[in-house]
Amino acid sequence: MAKDKILVIGASGQIGVELTLALRKIYGNNNVIASDLREENELLKGTGPYVSIDVMNKEMLHVQVIRQNITQIYLLAAILSATGEKNPTLAWNLNMQGLLNVLDIAREENLKKVYWPSSIAVFGPTSPKQNCPQQTVIEPITVYGISKYAGEFWCNYYYQRFGLDVRSLRYPGLISYKSAPGGGTTDYAVEIFNEAIENKTYQCFLSENTYLPMMYMTDAINATINLMEAPADNISVRTSYNVAGVSFSPKEIAAEIQTHIPDFTISYKPDSRQNIADSWPQSIDDTVARNDWGWQPAFNLQKLTIEMLDNLKLSL
Numbered sequence: 062m063a064k065d066k067i068l069v070i071g072a073s074g075q076i077g078v079e080l081t082l083a084l085r086k087i088y089g090n091n092n093v094i095a096s097d098l099r100e101e102n103e104l105l106k107g108t109g110p111y112v113s114i115d116v117m118n119k120e121m122l123h124v125q126v127i128r129q130n131i132t133q134i135y136l137l138a139a140i141l142s143a144t145g146e147k148n149p150t151l152a153w154n155l156n157m158q159g160l161l162n163v164l165d166i167a168r169e170e171n172l173k174k175v176y177w178p179s180s181i182a183v184f185g186p187t188s189p190k191q192n193c194p195q196q197t198v199i200e201p202i203t204v205y206g207i208s209k210y211a212g213e214f215w216c217n218y219y220y221q222r223f224g225l226d227v228r229s230l231r232y233p234g235l236i237s238y239k240s241a242p243g244g245g246t247t248d249y250a251v252e253i254f255n256e257a258i259e260n261k262t263y264q265c266f267l268s269e270n271t272y273l274p275m276m277y278m279t280d281a282i283n284a285t286i287n288l289m290e291a292p293a294d295n296i297s298v299r300t301s302y303n304v305a306g307v308s309f310s311p312k313e314i315a316a317e318i319q320t321h322i323p324d325f326t327i328s329y330k331p332d333s334r335q336n337i338a339d340s341w342p343q344s345i346d347d348t349v350a351r352n353d354w355g356w357q358p359a360f361n362l363q364k365l366t367i368e369m370l371d372n373l374k375l376s377l
């Protein structure tokens with residue numbers, strides 16, 4: 062069987078860096094091509110090939126897919142929820158056209174698999190707040206959520222109509238220390254750790270009791286790879302799978318940090334991101350992912366807090 066050759070688009074972002082490094086361990090450094098519009102992330106340098114790609118430039122992307130003998134694409138380039146509200150047209154254009162370019166090229170070149178993440182942002186104020194199910198009322202209020210929901214149906218369409226093996230997860234807010242978050246509503250859960258270590262105080266842009274679904278990056282990478290490696294017959298959802306890690310509020314994560322840094326203090330000054338957060342579920346039901354391909358998270362709030370503080374202290 063021919064070797065897989067993977068293209069990661071948006072490899073310099075919060076997820077891209079860690080996913081590229083994880084894929085390189087599995088498939089070999091030279092078989093995973095990192096690409097991004099911005100320069101190569103420092104952590105990727107020297108670990109494998111990098112090419113500059115604008116996902117909006119379909120011709121350039123197509124040339125690279127052929128030239129590099131790509132068999133799988135992971136598309137991570139997107140504009141996230143909070144940034145999207147500042148420039149809705151740009152967010153819609155990138156999030157939609159970028160996906161359509163990739164799906165079209167994947168179909169034309171008969172690629173084996175495509176990965177594209179959706180988000181809990183597809184859910185809106187009319188979705189259930191607790192244990193939000195896989196299939197439910199979905200009426201997003203952000204341009205980001207609208208683009209993700211539309212994207213889910215494009216993925217399903219390419220699977221149904223052309224047999225393209227495209228797979229997707231609805232990530233919750235992702236918590237990581239390697240690469241900074243890119244403008245989402247859950248970014249506070251990363252900022253809080255940096256500020257706790259550097260300044261022992263943090264002003265949170267969400268109110269203290271705002272519960273949101275979150276996930277430690279290690280779990281997110283494992284979920285992604287487990288989904289992509291599962292036999293195609295196990296994949297019953299061709300829009301996007303709910304996956305859950307942990308749910309907590311700013312008050313709860315602050316209390317957890319205080320068990321390690323007792324003089325850490327938090328204050329609250331909600332901004333426009335509060336409105337987005339209030340529209341999302343507080344927790345997610347991921348039974349279908351668990352049943353289909355054995356999803357199980359490993360990190361709870363206590364464990365991820367220890368990992369974040371330990372790793373950020375080391376990087377000081």
Ligand SMILES: NC(=O)c1ccc[n+]([C@@H]2O[C@H](COP(=O)([O-])OP(=O)(O)OC[C@H]3O[C@@H](n4cnc5c(N)ncnc54)[C@H](O)[C@@H]3O)[C@@H](O)[C@H]2O)c1
Binds near residue numbers: 179235242
């Ligand atoms: N981080 C989260 O908490 C989270 C939660 C849910 C879903 N997601 C989804 O996961 C994916 C990756 O998110 P992330 O947090 O790593 O985002 P990020 O903003 O950190 O990274 C996105 C990367 O895409 C690149 N990019 C932007 N425009 C591009 C273009 N035209 N061509 C090529 N590259 C381009 C950016 O330079 C950036 O490095 C996105 O689809 C996002 O919607 C993320």
